Amino acid sequence: MYKILKAEKLADKIYLMDVEAPRVAKHCEPGQFVIVKMDEKGERIPLTICDYDREAGTITIVFQEIGASTMKMSKMIAGDYFRDFIGPLGRPSDFVEEDLETLKNKKMLFVAGGVGAAPVYPQVKWLKEHGVEVDVIVGSKTKDMLILEKKMNEVAGNYYPCTDDGTYGHAGMVTTKIEKLVEEGNKYDVCIAIGPMIMMKFTCLLTKKLEIPTIVSMNPIMVDGTGMCGACRVIVGGEVKFACVDGPEFDGHLVDFDNAMKRQQMYRTEEGRAILKVQEGDTHHGGCGNCGGDN
Amino acid sequence: MADVLKRIPVREQDAKERATNFEEVCYGYNKEEAMEEAARCLNCKNAKCIEGCPVSINIPGFISQVKEGNIEEAYKVIGESSALPAICGRVCPQESQCECKCIRGIKGDPVSIGKLERFVADYALENDIKPVKAEKTNGHKVAVIGSGPSGLTCAGDLAKLGYEVTVFEALHELGGVLVYGIPEFRLPKHKVVKKEIEKVKELGVKFETNVVIGKSTTIDQLMEEEDFEAVFIGSGAGLPMFMGIPGETANGVFSANEYLTRSNLMKAFDDSYDTPIVAGKKVAVVGGGNVAMDAARTALRLGAEVHIVYRRSEAELPARVEEVHHAKEEGVIFDLLTNPKEILVDDNGWVKGMKVIKMELGEPDASGRRRPVEVPGSEYEIELDTVIMSLGTSPNPLIASTTKGLETNRRKCIVAEEENGQTSKAAVFAGGDAVTGAATVILAMGAGKAGAKGIHELLSK
Ligand SMILES: Cc1cc2nc3c(=O)[nH]c(=O)nc-3n(C[C@H](O)[C@H](O)[C@H](O)COP(=O)(O)OP(=O)(O)OC[C@H]3O[C@@H](n4cnc5c(N)ncnc54)[C@H](O)[C@@H]3O)c2cc1C
Ligand SMILES: Cc1cc2nc3c(=O)[nH]c(=O)nc-3n(C[C@H](O)[C@H](O)[C@H](O)COP(=O)(O)OP(=O)(O)OC[C@H]3O[C@@H](n4cnc5c(N)ncnc54)[C@H](O)[C@@H]3O)c2cc1C
Ligand code: SF4
Ligand code: SF4
Ligand code: FES
Numbered sequence: 106m107y108k109i110l111k112a113e114k115l116a117d118k119i120y121l122m123d124v125e126a127p128r129v130a131k132h133c134e135p136g137q138f139v140i141v142k143m144d145e146k147g148e149r150i151p152l153t154i155c156d157y158d159r160e161a162g163t164i165t166i167v168f169q170e171i172g173a174s175t176m177k178m179s180k181m182i183a184g185d186y187f188r189d190f191i192g193p194l195g196r197p198s199d200f201v202e203e204d205l206e207t208l209k210n211k212k213m214l215f216v217a218g219g220v221g222a223a224p225v226y227p228q229v230k231w232l233k234e235h236g237v238e239v240d241v242i243v244g245s246k247t248k249d250m251l252i253l254e255k256k257m258n259e260v261a262g263n264y265y266p267c268t269d270d271g272t273y274g275h276a277g278m279v280t281t282k283i284e285k286l287v288e289e290g291n292k293y294d295v296c297i298a299i300g301p302m303i304m305m306k307f308t309c310l311l312t313k314k315l316e317i318p319t320i321v322s323m324n325p326i327m328v329d330g331t332g333m334c335g336a337c338r339v340i341v342g343g344e345v346k347f348a349c350v351d352g353p354e355f356d357g358h359l360v361d362f363d364n365a366m367k368r369q370q371m372y373r374t375e376e377g378r379a380i381l382k383v384q385e386g387d388t389h390h391g392g393c394g395n396c397g398g399d400n
Numbered sequence: 401m402a403d404v405l406k407r408i409p410v411r412e413q414d415a416k417e418r419a420t421n422f423e424e425v426c427y428g429y430n431k432e433e434a435m436e437e438a439a440r441c442l443n444c445k446n447a448k449c450i451e452g453c454p455v456s457i458n459i460p461g462f463i464s465q466v467k468e469g470n471i472e473e474a475y476k477v478i479g480e481s482s483a484l485p486a487i488c489g490r491v492c493p494q495e496s497q498c499e500c501k502c503i504r505g506i507k508g509d510p511v512s513i514g515k516l517e518r519f520v521a522d523y524a525l526e527n528d529i530k531p532v533k534a535e536k537t538n539g540h541k542v543a544v545i546g547s548g549p550s551g552l553t554c555a556g557d558l559a560k561l562g563y564e565v566t567v568f569e570a571l572h573e574l575g576g577v578l579v580y581g582i583p584e585f586r587l588p589k590h591k592v593v594k595k596e597i598e599k600v601k602e603l604g605v606k607f608e609t610n611v612v613i614g615k616s617t618t619i620d621q622l623m624e625e626e627d628f629e630a631v632f633i634g635s636g637a638g639l640p641m642f643m644g645i646p647g648e649t650a651n652g653v654f655s656a657n658e659y660l661t662r663s664n665l666m667k668a669f670d671d672s673y674d675t676p677i678v679a680g681k682k683v684a685v686v687g688g689g690n691v692a693m694d695a696a697r698t699a700l701r702l703g704a705e706v707h708i709v710y711r712r713s714e715a716e717l718p719a720r721v722e723e724v725h726h727a728k729e730e731g732v733i734f735d736l737l738t739n740p741k742e743i744l745v746d747d748n749g750w751v752k753g754m755k756v757i758k759m760e761l762g763e764p765d766a767s768g769r770r771r772p773v774e775v776p777g778s779e780y781e782i783e784l785d786t787v788i789m790s791l792g793t794s795p796n797p798l799i800a801s802t803t804k805g806l807e808t809n810r811r812k813c814i815v816a817e818e819e820n821g822q823t824s825k826a827a828v829f830a831g832g833d834a835v836t837g838a839a840t841v842i843l844a845m846g847a848g849k850a851g852a853k854g855i856h857e858l859l860s861k
Binding site: 109114123128129131132145147148149155173174188189190191193194273307328331332333335336338339345350364367368371372 | 569580639642658676
């Protein structure tokens with residue numbers, strides 16, 4: 106059993122929790138994820154590690170309520186327990202292994218969409234702690250949906266919030282902000298984009314044009330998260346990869362997003378679609394701050 | 401008096417009935433039936449049956465106790481060699497092991513050794529007969545990785561010798577393939593697997609679930625930071641293979657592992673559990689082993705029309721005879737000498753069919769079986785909405801890639817000595833599917849025993 110030490114609501118349908126999981130906290134690195142299972146009958150839900158405290162033995166997760174399981178999870182409060190909490194899973198971000206001097210000479214741009222700000226945060230924080238300053242764009246539908254703003258601002262070099270509706274920061278989608286930064290003369294050696302699939306897809310289309318190598322974090326449907334089932338298959342450079350062990354981060358210019366997006370819909374039942382419709386009206390996805398269109 | 405050449409038949413759930421539920425297919429013997437079947441055993445001096453059993457159970461020894469009605473005594477005899485008899489009695493390929501060597505089999509039916517073993521073990525489970533625990537611990541700490549049959553056996557044997565054993569399991573449930581792979585209707589989880597594991601717990605073994613060795617911690621860290629003096633790796637062969645044909649990432653294409661895990665481990669067939677499964681209306685299962693039969697019979701129970709697509713003929717089916725027989729009885733259709741070429745996908749990314757080609761058997765290959773070759777121009781299409789790939793599995797590289805000095809072979813299997821499980825790394829032992837590649841429960845158990853022996857030899861020096 107894994108105790109929830111803190112549970113708070115960050116924005117509409119977005120929640121943060123600190124969970125006691127000493128083994129995970131001791132060994133995790135930025136880029137990795139956990140799988141949680143609420144109770145005996147629950148699903149195994151993959152969630153990115155958003156922060157960790159090795160000393161206290163805790164892991165921070167941030168999740169968005171999008172379906173039956175995450176809805177149940179949003180009702181959990183401090184003092185409750187997860188039955189299972191497995192990790193760290195997946196490979197750490199590449200930069201964790203890279204030479205620090207080379208890293209310091211690189212100009213990095215992070216692009217987060219919606220709840221994607223959560224997985225971006227530990228990476229930016231890790232870099233800051235190692236003396237690397239990076240630029241961060243965070244997009245959301247509207248001002249109230251922007252999460253982790255203060256924390257992100259503390260660790261980012263330049264922090265650029267964007268809102269689709271223009272209520273805060275740059276008005277428009279994250280892709281328009283990238284274009285703007287580049288037009289203003291910024292040169293980036295690498296871009297790391299994390300958020301809804303559709304946002305990562307359009308970001309990659311743009312950065313390919315701009316010739317900025319781009320890494321994305323894939324979030325396909327998973328079961329075990331250890332390489333045992335193949336549910337998490339993604340096509341990268343024409344080859345089939347298992348996101349849970351070969352990823353979740355991949356070269357975004359090689360990922361087949363159309364296939365990935367279709368696979369993500371596999372269990373989208375009529376009922377599930379109905380829930381989404383009620384919850385999100387015609388905005389239909391988690392407010393990635395990018396597409397404004399249908400996925 | 402019954403015909404001594406014929407075995408006492410075992411009662412089974414009616415085929416039509418069971419094709420729609422997940423209850424166990426075979427009911428097993430009751431005490432009268434078991435005693436009657438036991439009476440068929442000739443109690444051979446030079447019992448050939450024992451040679452056929454990978455863990456050398458004293459078969460005439462336990463059967464003669466059953467004959468007398470001393471079931472508890474019979475259980476003790478089995479317990480000397482096997483830690484999981486209720487499981488082996490159900491899933492061992494008896495027809496090619498103990499029973500195929502039985503003298504009775506020359507003229508008539510061999511003695512039903514497996515069914516008798518199962519009866520004895522079930523009796524012990526129902527009557528809560530406990531295994532004998534070590535009197536005190538010897539202070540040596542051993543880590544076991546994986547809670548499948550090899551890990552459980554190794555842990556149980558070491559605990560009986562007084563070792564302080566902790567089993568680390570990556571999943572949230574214990575049992576390995578016994579819980580995530582083999583379906584409920586062949587091996588009941590609550591009634592059998594859980595109870596057998598309880599017995600290992602009663603021996604004093606500790607279990608820690610949700611620990612992925614290689615991620616949550618490593619073997620080197622277990623030894624350096626947590627003071628484990630020896631490690632046994634029983635991590636199985638869980639990595640599924642795909643064919644590499646077009647369309648394999650379409651929606652509706654699953655590995656047998658995913659399909660079975662959703663159904664068995666996550667209990668997707670039961671609506672009160674949250675994990676979904678795509679049941680399918682018309683399903684093709686590609687492959688011909690036990691795993692393929694299990695996937696096919698699971699899909700059938702979820703309401704689909706199911707075809708086994710296998711590239712060789714019936715004689716080469718690697719699955720157990722009993723399983724093929726049961727599958728046919730239940731209505732699984734066999735498309736033999738047929739091989740997939742391409743999975744056909746609709747505009748929404750879902751499977752709509754499969755292009756297959758007819759095969760014929762040619763010259764024998766390395767395995768001694770006649771090699772299937774394509775019949776030119778014989779391609780045709782079948783309509784489907786689900787394809788389950790059951791082409792075999794290989795060991796997960798996670799442990800080998802994170803453990804310094806652990807040697808693996810070309811097939812990614814960990815290299816270990818057969819008689820004691822010793823690997824290329826000091827104080828690290830291994831056994832089961834992780835070493836042999838996908839094999840059987842009883843061989844994994846045998847390897848767990850050998851590993852326990854190796855560890856005991858090392859630490860009692
Ligand atoms: C490696 C990884 C890291 C992730 N990190 C985070 C995170 O930090 N925060 C967070 O909020 N979410 C994250 N996700 C997504 C999260 O796992 C899903 O949102 C969750 O499983 C949905 O469960 P549900 O039962 O509430 O919804 P469901 O009822 O299962 O699904 C609702 C809808 O979401 C779709 N869906 C199902 N699974 C996923 C998925 N894996 N990703 C996207 N859509 C899905 C379904 O098609 C359906 O339409 C991550 C996923 C992966 C694979
Ligand atoms: C569907 C199916 C049907 C079968 N039917 C039969 C049958 O009828 N008869 C028969 O004799 N055999 C059958 N087999 C084969 C048999 O189940 C296996 O040979 C046997 O279970 C192997 O045992 P094992 O202990 O080596 O590994 P497994 O049972 O595979 O157990 C390995 C365990 O280790 C865990 N693990 C893996 N990696 C790690 C890690 N890094 N850290 C921590 N834990 C880890 C896994 O989660 C798993 O629980 C079948 C197999 C399948 C898949
Ligand atoms: S363990 Fe398997 S091979 Fe050995 S006697 Fe029992 S059924 Fe036969
Ligand atoms: S070979 Fe057959 S008859 Fe002889 S002891 Fe074994 S089971 Fe009994
Ligand atoms: S989630 Fe099962 S293999 Fe990746």
